[in-house]
Amino acid sequence: MPLLGNYARLDRIINAYARQPGQLIRILHQAQEIFGYLPPEVQAYLAAKLNIPLAEIAGVVSFYSLFDTEPKGQFTISVCLGTACYVKGGDEVFEAFKRELGLDDDDTTPDRTFTLRSTRCRGACGLAPVVAVNDDIFGQVEPDKVGAILSHYRKLITQTETETEPTHERESKRQDRQYQPPREYQEAPPSPH
């Protein structure tokens, strides 16, 4: 649980990187880690704090596929459709997720549990077809495994304290990150001055 408010955490990031040239992308990346996405008010806050025109920040945000301006679900399911995964039927896996979740590409379930998207190659082609859920990677996924993956994560939501087996080297910090849907988004951005 972060003890600091989101904007206080963002200020720390700004203080750490703002003086180095060319760190805008890193700051945006970290801001997205804090807020879950980059809503207009966060972009405006950064523009004022960093003394960069908002148009320039918005231009960078819209250029890179890493950045989202819409809130995401707690779990982002990324189905790789790189060449190796495509050749091995990754598109059928993607179709299966679409059917199971009733979502289209880049959509989020109404309860903000899952976001579904197709991605570029993740460089785990030896395991094609590959699916990533947040930072957990699943290899050699067949369409009939889709249900099992979804129920694994549905369980995670229902249990507050779960012992999950990390399938990823890095401890997934996403588990305890606070995704704040706008409706509960109470904190107004502080004045940047």
Added chain:
Amino acid sequence: MSARANAKIASISHLENIKKRHLPLIEARLGRSQAPGEHQVLVCAGTGCSSSGSHGLREELKRQVEARNLKDRIKIIKTGCFGFCKLGPVAVVYPEGTFYCQVQRQDADDLIEGIVQGRPVARLLYQDPVTHSRPQRLEEIPFFGAQHRLVLRNCGHINPEDINEYIARDGYRALAEVLGCPAQEIISAIKASGLRGRGGAGFPTGRKWELTANASGRPKYVVCNADEGDPGAFMDRSILEGDPHSVLEGMAIAGYAIGAKQGFVYIRAEYPVAVDRLERAIRQARRAGLLGDNILGSDFSFDVEIRLGAGAFVCGEETALLRSIAGERGEPRPRPPYPAQAGLWGKPTLVNNVETLANVPAVITNGPQWYASLGTEGSKGTKVFSLAGSINNTGLIEVPMGTTLREIIFGIGGGIPGGKSFKAVQTGGPSGGCLPAEKLDTPVDYEALLEAGSIMGSGGLIVMDETSCMVDIARFYLEFAQDESCGRCTPCRVGTKRLLEILRRITAFEASLEDLKILEDLSHDIKESSLCGLGQTAPNPILSTLRYFRPEYEAHIRDKRCPAGVCPGEVRQGGARRNLVSGTAM
């Protein structure tokens, strides 16, 4: 497990001392000596094995060793990628060199018991799919036996998170050696070695270094391009995950040669494991005085910072990459001026790919003549490839230049699974092409591949069997190129869209032969008029499939059918086609 280098290393003799301390363990791993009474279990911690559960396996092995009070006799070590990703999690037991694959957490008990008893666990050994034999040692497996590991010399042998292990393998020795030489001598050595850019285009590396060294601006920068965006390529990622210090050492040597004090690694944010290992490596190298001010007590200072890429394929193009490092939209600009004259913030900048830089220490340590003796007339050294698609042994391999595609696919790769027949191999990603069976004897060499109608590219090899439709594959690549086009120049922005529309009509059986002619003409126009490499090479998948698989196009147009049964109108499970919008995860 992170090793702290306590003091700054100030001389070669200091490096030697560290090497002496840590080499015995590694020698034992390489089967060169017996570490008395001690076993090591190396568990792969690459992305592939991690996703199949190597982390849990490693923890369980540690637990078992603790429980049995064997901590002094059995060490569990985390390594980078062995290359045999499909068979993960992989574990190798030294000094015997026993190669275990698909080891699950519940197998840990048997594995440790096997070490104690001195008997390998037969059921965990690799089984040859053809002969059904179970070779025990890594070297006896054809997948490994046929390779020549130079860039991957340490991947799978050392713990990438321990700088001492890298030093024990003669790491940072090349850097120590160059610090006493004139910079021009280093550049001459790289030139004489014949090393060429491994990002794909094959520009002579020494020549690039010389141009940057001779440029007049100050300060100068070294940039490592780790934005591996080609779908189907994971060489750079594996090098960074398995041996990050070799890249840092290469950068420092380049910095010394061109007179730069600052380096940047531009790496995809989608590679969290690689970013994490690289950050660790930079911290350790700084603490050891191998990066930072006055390296090894000399008056040469060089530091490296990481800049994250944010998911744009075009950022692999050097001018776009430099814009992105500066925190802007990654749009390319016309060249000249080349980055060597005016790059990052308008200053002379050397941009080299990960694999190119990882070659540098080996060139310096073994000498340019030795390096030039490997490979072909025009392409020296080795090349790392990632094997994927319809092939038995998917994974990471390294072979001398000049090895034929047939040797790679049917020798090391073990051929096509499921009794299917080979149709094509795709090299060079979206900028490359598809080569048919009659081109299998093409050696991997920059010029030979170009002549055959593809490119070396960064090293992704994707094998396709009879169930792939080549028109559909061309459409797949054009979806990618059109989606990743940055929009700055019209030929690429609009042209790829038009190519894609025609390909969609062909795969929907609604195209005419006139369309085919337009497809071909437009492809040539886009190649000639686009601003950067993305647009200039985007039509390649179309041109190469037209060259070798024209009858497939004609069948779609004339007979309204797809010979492979992939395209709409033919029955294939889940064969519904849709627009592929690639986004990036995280």
